[in-house]
Amino acid sequence: MPTRKAADAHAVLRGVTRIYPGGTPVHALGPIDLDLAQGEFFSVVGPSGCGKSTLLDVLSGLSPPTEGSVSFEGKTVAGQVPEGIGVVFQEDASLPWLTVRDNVAFGLRHAGTDSAEVDRRVSYAIGFMGLQDFTGAYPSQLSGGMRQRVCIARTLVLQPRLILLDEPFGALDQQTRLLMGDELLRLWRETDATVLLITHALDEAALLSDRVGVMSARPGRFIDLVETSWARERDSRIVSDPAFGTVTGRLWAALRPESMKAIGRPQP
Amino acid sequence: MNHGRRILWTRVAFIAGLVGLLEALCRLHVIKPLTMIAPSQMVQELIALAWSGELAEPALQTFIEVGASFLFSVTVGGALGAVVHALPRVRRTLDPLLASWYAVPFFVFYPLLVALLGLNVLPLIAIGVVFATPAMMLSTLAGLDRVPRVMHKVARVHRLSQLQEVRLITLPSAAPHLFTGLKLSFAYSFIGIIAGEFILSGGGLGYGISYAYESFETPKMYALMLFVLLIALVANGVLHVWDRRLARRRGLA
Numbered sequence: 001m002p003t004r005k006a007a008d009a010h011a012v013l014r015g016v017t018r019i020y021p022g023g024t025p026v027h028a029l030g031p032i033d034l035d036l037a038q039g040e041f042f043s044v045v046g047p048s049g050c051g052k053s054t055l056l057d058v059l060s061g062l063s064p065p066t067e068g069s070v071s072f073e074g075k076t077v078a079g080q081v082p083e084g085i086g087v088v089f090q091e092d093a094s095l096p097w098l099t100v101r102d103n104v105a106f107g108l109r110h111a112g113t114d115s116a117e118v119d120r121r122v123s124y125a126i127g128f129m130g131l132q133d134f135t136g137a138y139p140s141q142l143s144g145g146m147r148q149r150v151c152i153a154r155t156l157v158l159q160p161r162l163i164l165l166d167e168p169f170g171a172l173d174q175q176t177r178l179l180m181g182d183e184l185l186r187l188w189r190e191t192d193a194t195v196l197l198i199t200h201a202l203d204e205a206a207l208l209s210d211r212v213g214v215m216s217a218r219p220g221r222f223i224d225l226v227e228t229s230w231a232r233e234r235d236s237r238i239v240s241d242p243a244f245g246t247v248t249g250r251l252w253a254a255l256r257p258e259s260m261k262a263i264g265r266p267q268p
Numbered sequence: 269m270n271h272g273r274r275i276l277w278t279r280v281a282f283i284a285g286l287v288g289l290l291e292a293l294c295r296l297h298v299i300k301p302l303t304m305i306a307p308s309q310m311v312q313e314l315i316a317l318a319w320s321g322e323l324a325e326p327a328l329q330t331f332i333e334v335g336a337s338f339l340f341s342v343t344v345g346g347a348l349g350a351v352v353h354a355l356p357r358v359r360r361t362l363d364p365l366l367a368s369w370y371a372v373p374f375f376v377f378y379p380l381l382v383a384l385l386g387l388n389v390l391p392l393i394a395i396g397v398v399f400a401t402p403a404m405m406l407s408t409l410a411g412l413d414r415v416p417r418v419m420h421k422v423a424r425v426h427r428l429s430q431l432q433e434v435r436l437i438t439l440p441s442a443a444p445h446l447f448t449g450l451k452l453s454f455a456y457s458f459i460g461i462i463a464g465e466f467i468l469s470g471g472g473l474g475y476g477i478s479y480a481y482e483s484f485e486t487p488k489m490y491a492l493m494l495f496v497l498l499i500a501l502v503a504n505g506v507l508h509v510w511d512r513r514l515a516r517r518r519g520l521a
Contacts, residue, residue, distance in 0.1 A: 087425045091418040097440045107426045
């Protein structure tokens with residue numbers, strides 16, 4: 001459905017379905033077609049359990065599609081997460097036995113990057129995420145929002161060209177989420193990466209994205225695509241723009257019947 | 269003085285108070301010398317035993333037995349825990365057996381172990397191993413169960429090999445439980461070996477206490493008991509310091 005067949009498609013999903021095997025196989029996703037343009041900020045919203053996280057797992061290579069194909073920069077994604085893709089998870093994925101600095105450096109050190117380069121990139125990412133006063137702290141000494149910033153910084157240092165975020169601000173309060181959204185927009189502008197954000201918050205999707213894909217109840221398919229037309233230079237103050245209400249209204253209009261289905265109360 | 273240090277000193281003062289009270293009760297003959305000697309006499313007797321060289325042989329035997337039992341339990345228990353964790357069906361079968369493990373009086377198998385392993389230290393080590401291995405195995409299972417699923421995803425996102433994942437993600441993540449396994453394995457090895465020596469063996473500190481008891485050598489018996497107590501305290505202290513260091517590395521202490 002929401003296919004923008006741009007010549008510069010960065011990541012492409014074609015006819016992707018995901019069925020979890022078992023006694024009663026669960027058809028979680030698809031079929032889905034999606035083209036993510038280079039440098040685009042794309043968000044996915046959908047009712048609970050519609051397969052949003054499954055979509056992210058399939059796109060990142062963490063989980064294979066049952067049918068269809070996934071490609072990133074023209075190469076098929078199969079079996080493992082390709083170089084150039086960074087993932088930020090909904091759960092706290094900071095490593096509790098490492099300090100903030102070591103957490104952020106984790107991926108670089110194990111990729112064999114030389115220590116001067118590790119120091120340079122880690123210092124930049126820590127400064128960028130506003131963690132410079134906490135480099136020696138352990139995750140248990142940080143708030144949930146700061147731990148999530150550590151995880152984002154850990155992804156950022158790897159300089160991914162496609163950043164996948166699975167409800168990264170789900171556990172945060174509204175004000176912190178808005179501010180973290182601003183940080184994310186700043187990161188997106190500076191890195192010029194393509195971003196795919198999974199979220200259940202319509203306002204977050206409307207605020208941050210160039211396009212928002214609305215998914216149906218399980219098995220998740222795209223049922224609408226909303227283009228926001230925001231300028232690239234934007235931040236959370238956009239919520240006071242009347243067009244913001246229009247975008248969120250359209251998202252909710254598409255999503256409401258699916259959410260009703262998901263809670264077992266389909267609309268007549 | 270910070271809170272932790274205050275608690276430590278309160279604890280030390282409490283123990284010192286108890287020892288002082290015992291010393292007074294013994295010195296005033298409220299507790300008869302045939303029943304118990306004063307703590308200061310226990311220390312003197314222990315120093316004399318150590319000085320005479322009489323302590324070396326049984327202590328060495330016990331240390332070797334406990335050490336062998338501990339190392340074997342940790343290695344085998346850890347490996348079995350990892351294997352059983354990877355095989356859910358086997359785990360479902362073993363779970364009730366492991367849960368009721370410590371209800372079995374394993375000392376009754378000593379004759380069988382002697383028949384199988386010979387009349388030497390091996391049956392005693394085997395008893396220590398039988399006591400300590402399940403503790404390490406259960407702790408390993410608990411530790412691996414509690415590695416959050418997202419950590420495995422982190423490993424895959426960073427394209428770690430399986431070995432790297434074990435070394436860099438799984439083991440550190442499960443470390444607190446593995447450490448509990450180490451502590452329990454040591455405690456169970458120690459208890460199993462000392463008790464085994466006491467009841468069944470012809471050597472070691474446990475046997476020394478038993479022999480002294482039966483031959484009415486009360487001062488020697490208490491000196492050996494004090495020595496066993498000191499070993500337990502020192503070992504526990506070392507593990508406690510190590511545990512705190514581990515917790516500090518996670519910002520938890």
